[in-house]
Amino acid sequence: MQESAYLAGLPIEIPSALDAPRHSGLVRITHWIHTVSFFALVVSGVAILLAHPRLYWGETGGVGTPSLIDLPLPFILVGQSGWGRSLHFLAAWICVLNGLVYVFSGLVGRHFRRDLLPSTANLRWGNVMRVVSNHLRWKRPGAEESYSYNVLQRITYLGVVFVLFPLIVLTGLAMSPAITSIFPALVTGFRGQQSARTIHFFAASLLVVFLFVHVAMVCRAGFMSRMRAMTTGHGHAGGESR
Amino acid sequence: MSGDLVSRRKLITTGLVAAAGASGLAAAVHVANRYGLIPPDHGGIYGVGETLTYAAQRLLMSHHPLAREFNRSEISKVAPVNGDTPEDEPYQRLLAGGFKDWRLVVDGMVARPYAFSLQELKRFPARSQITHQACEEGWSFIAEWTGVPLSYVLNLVGVQQQARYVVFFPFDTSWDSLDMADAWHPQTLLAYAMNGDELPAPHGAPVRLRVPRQLGYKSIKYLSHITVTDTLKNIGKGLGSISPEIGYSWYAGI
Numbered sequence: 001m002q003e004s005a006y007l008a009g010l011p012i013e014i015p016s017a018l019d020a021p022r023h024s025g026l027v028r029i030t031h032w033i034h035t036v037s038f039f040a041l042v043v044s045g046v047a048i049l050l051a052h053p054r055l056y057w058g059e060t061g062g063v064g065t066p067s068l069i070d071l072p073l074p075f076i077l078v079g080q081s082g083w084g085r086s087l088h089f090l091a092a093w094i095c096v097l098n099g100l101v102y103v104f105s106g107l108v109g110r111h112f113r114r115d116l117l118p119s120t121a122n123l124r125w126g127n128v129m130r131v132v133s134n135h136l137r138w139k140r141p142g143a144e145e146s147y148s149y150n151v152l153q154r155i156t157y158l159g160v161v162f163v164l165f166p167l168i169v170l171t172g173l174a175m176s177p178a179i180t181s182i183f184p185a186l187v188t189g190f191r192g193q194q195s196a197r198t199i200h201f202f203a204a205s206l207l208v209v210f211l212f213v214h215v216a217m218v219c220r221a222g223f224m225s226r227m228r229a230m231t232t233g234h235g236h237a238g239g240e241s242r
Numbered sequence: 243m244s245g246d247l248v249s250r251r252k253l254i255t256t257g258l259v260a261a262a263g264a265s266g267l268a269a270a271v272h273v274a275n276r277y278g279l280i281p282p283d284h285g286g287i288y289g290v291g292e293t294l295t296y297a298a299q300r301l302l303m304s305h306h307p308l309a310r311e312f313n314r315s316e317i318s319k320v321a322p323v324n325g326d327t328p329e330d331e332p333y334q335r336l337l338a339g340g341f342k343d344w345r346l347v348v349d350g351m352v353a354r355p356y357a358f359s360l361q362e363l364k365r366f367p368a369r370s371q372i373t374h375q376a377c378e379e380g381w382s383f384i385a386e387w388t389g390v391p392l393s394y395v396l397n398l399v400g401v402q403q404q405a406r407y408v409v410f411f412p413f414d415t416s417w418d419s420l421d422m423a424d425a426w427h428p429q430t431l432l433a434y435a436m437n438g439d440e441l442p443a444p445h446g447a448p449v450r451l452r453v454p455r456q457l458g459y460k461s462i463k464y465l466s467h468i469t470v471t472d473t474l475k476n477i478g479k480g481l482g483s484i485s486p487e488i489g490y491s492w493y494a495g496i
Contacts, residue, residue: 052380059312059374062381064320078379082489083288085378089496090291177376178299178455178495181307193374193382 021233022146027111028230030102037098038211040091045204047084050077055201059192068198096169103161115149116158122151141221146229160210164203171200278406278421282474282482283492296493300423309429309454312372317437318383323444325414328464333413341448346432350409350469353400360448363434366390371429373454375461378490387452389433393426396470404472407482410451411467418462418483419474419492420453429454432465457494459485 023031053073054061061067077084106112121127131150134141141150149157173179174187174196190196218226228234274280279297283289328334336344341360349355369391376382392408408425411417424430431452434441441447446463453460474482482492 048380051378054380056381059316060318060382060384062320062322062377062383064322065318080489081379082485082491086288086291086489086491089295089491090288093291093294175376176299176496177309177374177457178303181309181455182302184310187310193376197380 022229023233024109024111025233026105026109027102028233030098031230033098034095034102037091037095038207040087041095042204042208044084044088044091047077048081048088049201050074051081052078055198056194057191057198058194061194092169092172099165106161112158112161116154118151118154122154127151138220145221146225156210160207164207164210168200168203168207171196171203175200278423281491281493282419282480283486292491292493295491295496299493299495300421303423303455306423306427309373312374312384314372314386316384317372317386321383321385321436321445322377322381324377324379324458325463327443328413330413333464337443337447344448346449346465347467348395348399348469349467350471351402351405352396352470353402354398356399358395360434363390363395363432363449366394369428369431371431371452371454373429373452375454375458377458378494382458386437387431387433388435388438389431389449389452391428392430392432392451393428395432395468396425399470401470405470406472407470407474409469409471409474409477410462410465411469412446412462412464413466414464416462416484417478418451418460418485419477420460424453424455427453427455455495457496459490460494 049071050073052075053071054063054067055069055071056062056065057068128151131152135152170186171190173183174190175193180187180193187193187196190199271280274293274297277300279293279300281289281292281296284293327337344360345357346363347355347357367390368388370386370388372384372386374382374384396408405422407419407421409417409419420430429452432449433446433452434449436442436445441450446461446465449465450463451461451465471477474480478484479487481487485494486492
């Protein structure tokens with residue numbers, strides 16, 4: 001299998017380091033399959049929500065009972081969200097199977113440990129403050145960040161992969177009366193079917209926020225070079241303006 | 243020379259992998275068919291998702307687990323209703339007469355077809371269960387349902403070996419079907435009471451189906467006729483229910 005993109009400790013002026021792909025083939029393929037399935041999940045998820053844009057806490061809830069949040073959205077897809085549901089569950093299968101391939105290969109190939117787990121140096125207070133301050137000043141990433149993730153990226157990616165995605169899959173399954181007949185603890189653990197639905201909504205919202213920040217950062221770092229890196233595997237170090 | 247060898251080896255490997263994949267897929271379809279893991283609405287691109295969900299859940303539920311049941315204190319004070327009570331003359335006449343003349347016809351692939359009166363159904367051993375009902379729109383409520391298990395009625399009429407589905411026709415225009423796993427499931431009820439009272443008309447009087455391991459729309463109301471069959475091809479558009487005809491899944495275990 002293709003070795004990972006992050007060449008730890010290799011000085012970037014060594015030409016061979018620049019020739020190596022920034023992202024392994026498996027990461028690139030699963031990234032784009034995930035992009036398509038996530039887009040389908042968001043669109044279809046909104047369609048499902050528009051059949052009943054009210055959120056509740058506990059086991060039950062409906063019109064005529066107190067809600068947790070009344071989203072400022074219309075009830076326009078009542079009885080018409082069938083396509084949304086079918087698309088959502090098809091895309092969910094693709095998302096989960098693709099995600100399992102990504103996570104399994106990332107564990108076996110040590111991608112997570114080598115490239116994403118923050119090192120002690122990453123976590124040093126001075127380094128964290130420097131990275132945060134760079135972001136706050138909307139500073140373009142330096143060339144070194146083409147080959148290694150900064151501490152904020154590492155924490156965010158690990159949080160998305162190992163917290164938000166498991167949470168959204170489990171809260172989705174907790175809404176299934178068939179699955180909860182097999183694993184009742186799944187839904188009682190989330191304090192009820194309606195609570196699971198509400199947590200599912202907020203986890204999805206956080207993932208959409210992540211997507212916007214992710215795309216904004218890609219644009220800031222150099223859209224074409226980062227897109228090339230995630231597609232062909234090869235992109236120039238730093239932004240294209242250099 | 244060595245380049246030729248490598249590419250030939252690559253070609254052979256690719257061919258073997260492709261052949262293994264194709265025969266693996268063919269074997270999977272064969273097994274899935276044999277064990278009833280393919281839903282009637284398996285066609286089209288969305289059918290792939292429907293089939294994966296149905297097959298996975300049927301395999302996970304091969305030990306026939308029960309849907310969650312609740313305490314009396316958890317019964318919802320509000321039980322919303324979707325859809326209207328049938329307005330046509332036959333139903334309204336039966337409703338006005340307290341369903342004395344109502345009969346539930348059970349026929350098809352059974353040894354002893356029969357038309358049950360409401361009184362007869364109520365004399366059979368009853369089951370009460372407090373279960374959660376979720377609408378696919380997103381709302382839900384908990385209620386206590388009392389009725390005769392469908393399995394009891396199926397045993398009375400004597401279902402033939404080759405039966406694969408039980409089809410339900412109500413007084414309104416909808417219709418639906420269950421596979422035998424759900425038809426024989428102990429929590430699948432022909433419910434005639436809700437929260438200790440007669441089933442209210444908006445909730446499906448005199449008798450509605452209750453299938454607590456699926457979304458609310460599978461629990462169809464105003465039952466009139468049940469038929470046992472080995473194929474759904476000649477009913478409606480052959481998709482097993484009216485739901486796929488209006489864009490929703492036949493299997494609603496989600």
